[in-house]
Amino acid sequence: MATATATVVPRAEARVSHGLWRDAARRLLRNPPALLGLSLIFLFVAAAVLASFVAPYDPLHPDLRSQFKPPSAEHLMGTDRQGRDVFSRVLYGGRISLLVGLVSVVMGVTMGGTIGALAGAFGGRIDGFLMRIVDVLLAVPGILLAIGIVAWLDRGLPQIMLAVAATNAPIFARILRGSMLSIRNSDYVIAARSIGASTSRILLRHMLPNALTPLIVAATLALATAIIDVAGLGFLGLGPPDPRTAEWGTMLTGATSFYRQAPWIIIFTGAAISLSAIGFNLLGDGLRESLDPRLKK
């Protein structure tokens, strides 16, 4: 019996890590709020991808004969001042919001993750220096930093992505550093070190995968914030340079002057922003619960 146990140990280890993700996926699929979030995200992604097939009208084409038409069978979400179909614009707008949101979060994770991983892995002076930079960026409240960056670099989608990424990056840096630090001193890393594993192997194989869990959760939740921030920049007039572009935030700004006549523009556009944010928030919370088995109710 004893020998049998000894021989299966390596396989058992592989199974445990494999089982962790499978267990997480199973828990996620049993979590109704997370499923709702997933479906919302799926809906918005599908709408954005298929916009050119689904949209009944050209989102950019003005039609002066049908200005401010309330929602009807013809125009599901009504029309705006230029007579453009709001439904079509919401669909196309999702492309920008989701894409810019996604890219900026990926950029933020890459930038912040690198800083945090370096700080957490090396500690000492490097850690102190990098974390002071993070502190500086964190001190500038949220969207104000993004506003500053876009005002500085001028309007444009890449600038918006960079701006939103810069507001997220310090948060990711802190999360990754925190989990790396706690893992650095954990028994299994000490054990790996004691059997002579190389630094890079410890870093990549033992520390990173375990530090990643909180980062994945944070990134999902950050997608919600990113979508809101991108729309916020658009709302403040810092959206895409071409004012005709279908972008949720810009669409809102354009509609605010007329919301007594045409409240539907704000309502539907606002609902699109909010629902996509709700989707990512629900998924993020669900991921947090399912990736951390200790949180089980």
Add this chain to the structure above:
Amino acid sequence: MSTDSPLATARPATLAPAGHGDGRPLLAVEDLLVRFRTHEGTVHALNGVSFELAETETLGLVGESGCGKSVTSLAIMRLLPKPAGRIEGGRIVFDGQDLLALGDAEIRELRGRDLAMIFQDPMTSLNPVLTIEEQMVETIRAHRRVSVEEARKRAIELLGMVGIPHPETRLRSYAHQYSGGMRQRVMIAMALALEPKLLIADEPTTALDVTIQAQVLELLRELTANSRTAAILITHDLGVVAGMTQRTNVMYAGYIVETATTPEIFANPHHPYTVGLLHSIPRLDQAQNEPLIPIEGAPPDQRRPPVGCPFAPRCAWRLEICWQEMPPLAPIARAATAGRVVTTGPEATHRAACHNQPTPAEAEAGRPLREGFVPAPPPGAVVEELAAAAAGEEAFAEEELVVFTDEGEPTTAAGEARGLPLPPEEGLDGER
């Protein structure tokens, strides 16, 4: 009273406590059933526990973690975690009052005043943001109409009593400024502040350094003896019970499996589990070269309703009947009961719940000595098939096999052997 408890039949009609004036014990726990409703199923935490405690008597509750000793104490305090923990049957009579029938306000009156409790970890059991003074004064003032100043004087007196130097100044400190042993002394002082009739100490020394343990135990013994406070000492360590309590209940899987005076338990264990416990601790009176014998396997999964004796899967003495029927807690053959079972005091009747009690020689040896005796295999299960299936299991295969056959639920084992599906969430979950 519920009749479905296996122990209901075990209690003769003429139970009587001994050595007590009005014939009434201080505490009588009768057929206590406690269940925990969790997302993973119902945990059968206590399955009909009955025992009594006379005034000033000290009782040990001994068993592995999860055997129900802490649940028993929390049930007496009515502090089972809500809403999961439920008392689903039985009675707890304390000082003439049915504790389970009391309202929230009435049980609160008793807590801290007549019924006091000391918990395992003194670090986490004291509030970190309140001074020791605040915590002691509030305890006293919750039950006595005294001024803060009077309560403070009493607190100083108590701290002095438990051996804390400079109690006047130490009173103003916070828990984190005390050492572990000192913290437990504070807990003891707080528990004894209102001279309770019953003190329950739940593993009071487990979290402490070995060197401190003896001091704290000695303090507990001295104080309860001086104040003639009845005490229940909960521990997984039979060694702790030895010098501390007059009587001992050995618990397993939510049952009391053996009860006797403490010296009797040590001298004459009559349950295989007690024998196992005694052989797994080092004893001074044991020959030096005699090896410690661990108890194989793990306690059963209490999410399954018990069938048969829960210890059977780990038992070297098990018979066929052990798989089917929980034996009653009955006086051992040697006990001269004369039709009367004594439940408390130094004359308490030695009782054990076992179909096949070890003989004194077997107890001494720690294994059955009968010629050709083989423990009865689990009924219905084809053992070889199970073993073969288990050999294919990775991870914790060995332990899982034991737990699996240990379930004490022959239907499941049989079902698996015949290739029937297991109910979801049960069996060898996730590893198939």
Add this chain to the structure above:
Amino acid sequence: MVKYIVRRLVLAIPVLLGLSFLVFAFIHLLPGDPAVSLLGQHATPDRVATIRELLGLNKPLYVQYLDYLAQLLHGDLGKSVINNRPVLEEFLRRFPGTIELTIAALVIATGIGIPLGRLAARHVQGWIDGAATVVSLLGISIPIFVLGYTLQYFISVQLKLLPTSGRIDPRIGFELSTNFLLVDTLLAGDLDAFVDALRHLVLPAIALGSIPLAIISRITRASVLDVTNEDYVRTARAKGLTERRVDSRHIMRNAWLPVATVVGLQVGGLLAGAVITETVFAWNGVGRWVVEAIQDHDYFVVQSVILIFALIFLVVNLVVDVVYAFLNPRIRYT
């Protein structure tokens, strides 16, 4: 304790320097020629030369930075490119409006968020817990501008319950002294004006407070639940204390600590959110001023507001950390 505060202050120094460099870079490292960026493409070469001189753009970069630091230490935040007025002066004139709005939002966020979180924790998995979960989900998911316009449309336009925008009815006249309208109206003894200012404040404060409300109610719930499962709470019950006492003295005393930290962190979000809220509700404060300044390319204003908001955020969190240390004996006595 003193050591702790000193340590925190020392740690703040590099952050302040970094921050000053960040905002310095904002102007002096503008892409292209900063002077042209500041003045726009159509500026006369004369004006460009003047601005270059004024900013010291001809000097080496580190001299420029040191000059800027010296300037900051003298409280000189530069002048608005638009109307040539000192930025600090204008900031101080507008800031009371933002403070009023931010504090009102914080009052709503804590006043509703904390009790909601406590209730949810006490009735875990009950309907009130579910409702609190939904409220906090909506709070963090609905952007301020969407919530703001929705409130405006339904509460003000449709139901006519509250004014749509502005800080006070422009027809009301009274003397401004502090620029805090709630204070000024009371000083003027004009109760009607006070009520009017208060009515103007409600919707913006709700819109701005929605996010911190969501976050605070969540953290309160989690914190109370954590503490409820602590051993010392069981000890408190075992001592025979009443539920009320267990709750106020043993649970809340400990549960406050993480909540306090989170409330402090919300101040940053509130200041940033004020930029959007003030735009939605035509609220005359610093936030709206920044948005106008961005559109006017008035970089000194943008730069200064970023600097001051970040400073406020740092100071508030320093204070919160000190208060936290004071509330928490485990830090106080080490």
